[in-house]
Amino acid sequence: MNKPDPIPARLAALKTTPTPDLKQQWRDLFDSEPPPFNRRYLESRLAYRIQELAYGGLKPETIRRLERLGEELDGGDRSKRSVRLDRDRPITGTRLLREWQGVEQIVTVTADGFEWQGRPYKSLSAIARAITGTRWNGWVFFGLKNHRGRT
Structure with missing residues (x-):
């Protein structure tokens, strides 16, 4: 008889695992x-990594195809592949997630700023201040x- 696969149970356990763990x-x-990202990010990346180690990663032909698609988009200039969020805003529609005092905060990037709890904001810092009651750099929050000021 086949042993049950332990991976689905391990993935399900991530939802209730304390953040320090x-x-x-x-x-x-x-x-x-x-x-320094939120809990949901840690859970999703850990889930992917657990599956990757158990079942294997992307096939080499898939990796090559993704690289070719990237080259089509940036003309082969690898410097264009680095994300510079301090200079370029995230793409409209991007959802930013942050857990604060046990409550998940979701911000949506809009064409002219950000939206949090159905209200428009011009800056992430204003949203971070509304959430925490203190002054924060919204990009860091x-x-x-990262803490060195680089993306």
Whole structure:
């Protein structure tokens, strides 16, 4: 008889795993410090990594196809592939997620700013201030900049 696959149970357990334990799993699976992003990001990346290690990653032909598509978009200029969120806004429609004091905060990037709880805002810092009651750099609060100020 076949043994049941433990991976689905391991993935389901991520939802109830305390955040410090998720960060430790990140260290174990990626051999690096976890990024300063929200819990949902950690869960999704950990879930992908667990499956990747158990079942294998992308096939080489898929990787080659993705690289070819990227070259078609940027003309082969790898410098254009780096995301510079401090200079370029995220694409309209992007959803930024941040957990604050146990509550998930969702911000949508709009054509002329941002939307949080159905209200328009011109800056992420204004939203971060509304959420926390203190002054924050909005880009840092939503994990779009690391602590050194680079993206």
